[in-house]
Amino acid sequence: MNGIVIIAHAPLASALQACAAHVFPERAQGLLALDVQANVSAERTLHLAREAVTRLGDVPLLLLSDVVGATPCNVATHLLHAWRAQGQGQARLLAGVNLPMLWRAVSYQHEPLDVLAAKALQGGSQGVQELD
Numbered sequence: 001m002n003g004i005v006i007i008a009h010a011p012l013a014s015a016l017q018a019c020a021a022h023v024f025p026e027r028a029q030g031l032l033a034l035d036v037q038a039n040v041s042a043e044r045t046l047h048l049a050r051e052a053v054t055r056l057g058d059v060p061l062l063l064l065s066d067v068v069g070a071t072p073c074n075v076a077t078h079l080l081h082a083w084r085a086q087g088q089g090q091a092r093l094l095a096g097v098n099l100p101m102l103w104r105a106v107s108y109q110h111e112p113l114d115v116l117a118a119k120a121l122q123g124g125s126q127g128v129q130e131l132d
Helices: 012-023 025-030 042-054 071-085 099-107 113-126
Strands: 003-009 031-036 061-065 091-095
Touching: 003 012, 003 042, 003 071, 003 099, 012 025, 012 031, 012 099, 025 031, 031 042, 031 071, 042 071, 061 071, 061 099, 061 113, 071 091, 091 113, 099 113
Parallel strands: 003 031, 003 061, 061 091
Antiparallel strands: none
16 A cells, blocks of 8 residues: 655645545545644754654655645655655655545555556546536
């Protein structure tokens, strides 16, 4: 089973995690959230992220972040590179996380990482629509 880690501006990561746990309570264990606080340095946030992913063990990781170029995404990018450099396994990073993306990711958490990432991207984009 893949680990899913949400790294986003506070309190978005925790809020998304709570929504996913509400709908998929049996999958809450493999889903982590890291709220990036405004008054915490990127270095400290990266340290917290590294500590968090070690709790998942040696599993493929899907990292989800909110805004490309912002601190949470930058931290997730550093975490991704460190994870790969240390040979800890596969990891993918998707930015622009939304609830449909997360629900799709949790639904396909058991699939190979590439399939999981594709399904999550599809869910995220299909979840954004203009309605009458």
